[in-house]
Amino acid sequence: MVACTDCSVATKDQSQNPIFRKVLWIALLVNLFMFFVEIIASHIGDSMSLQADALDFFGDAANYAISLFVLGMALHMRARASVVKGVTMGLFGLWVLSAASYRAFSGSEPEPMIMGSIALMALVANMSVAVMLYRFREGDSNMQSIWLCSRNDAIGNVAVLIAAVGVTATASRWPDLMVAMIIASLSISAAYTILKLAFQEMRTVPEKSVIS
Ligand SMILES: [Zn+2]
Known part of the structure; x- marks a missing residue:
């Protein structure tokens, strides 16, 4: 969740490797699939932490889409992506944050069973993708980024699991809303960092640049 800002999953060389491209495609599809699963489950289970x-x-x-389609292009194209x-x-994060604040007043009834089972499913999905990518790690920084990203993803999933336990234990919506607000705030600050870096790149790099 947090440092997914700089999840530079693939290096430029890797992104041209056909086998690695296949792995990136799988990672892209798994993440898209889990995105929709969590969105749908968050509505059915009335859980804001799942949505976050x-x-x-x-x-x-x-990130995987950028690795697949944009990484080979010039830096200003990548910055645009x-x-x-x-x-x-950022907009999505603001939406989750305001929806969670709204529910703090209007009330909500998060379903801990749905939250817990989907969070477990998300954890398995993230770990499978991490194992898949780990085979293709290249160099220290690439390895570190895979490790940091998977660790942060796991922290997010476990936070939802803890929220599910908390909802049951306290028989209230607050653990769900609190975890949602924390995750959403972290995503907003990650989005801010992404935008800052992208605008920096657009300003400082001339149109014709060599990609490292
Ligand atoms: Zn992530």
Whole structure:
């Protein structure tokens, strides 16, 4: 969730490797699928923390899409793709934050069983993708980024699990809303970082740049 800002999943060389491209495609589809699963489950289960966690699957899906389609292009194209990703994540984060605040007053009835089972499913999905990518790790920074991203994704999923336990234990909506607000705030600040970096790149890099 948090440091998915700089989940540079693939290096430029890797993104041209046909086998790795297949893995990126699978990772993209798994993340998109889990994004929709969590969005739908968050509505059925009236859970804002699930909806906030869906943000991460969206952001990661965008990362894999960028690795697949934009990484080989010039830096200003990649910066543009990052702007689209940052704006979408930021707006989505603001939406979740305001929806959670609204429910703080109007009330909600999160379903801990749905929250818990979907969070477990999300954890398995994230770990499978991590194992798949780990085979293709290249260099220290690439390895570290895969590790950091999977760790943060797992923290997000476990936070939803804890919220589910908390909802049961306290028989209230507050654990769900609190976890949702924390995850959404982190996503908004991640979106801010993404946008800042992207605008920096657009300003400082001339049109014709060599991609490292
Ligand atoms: Zn992530």
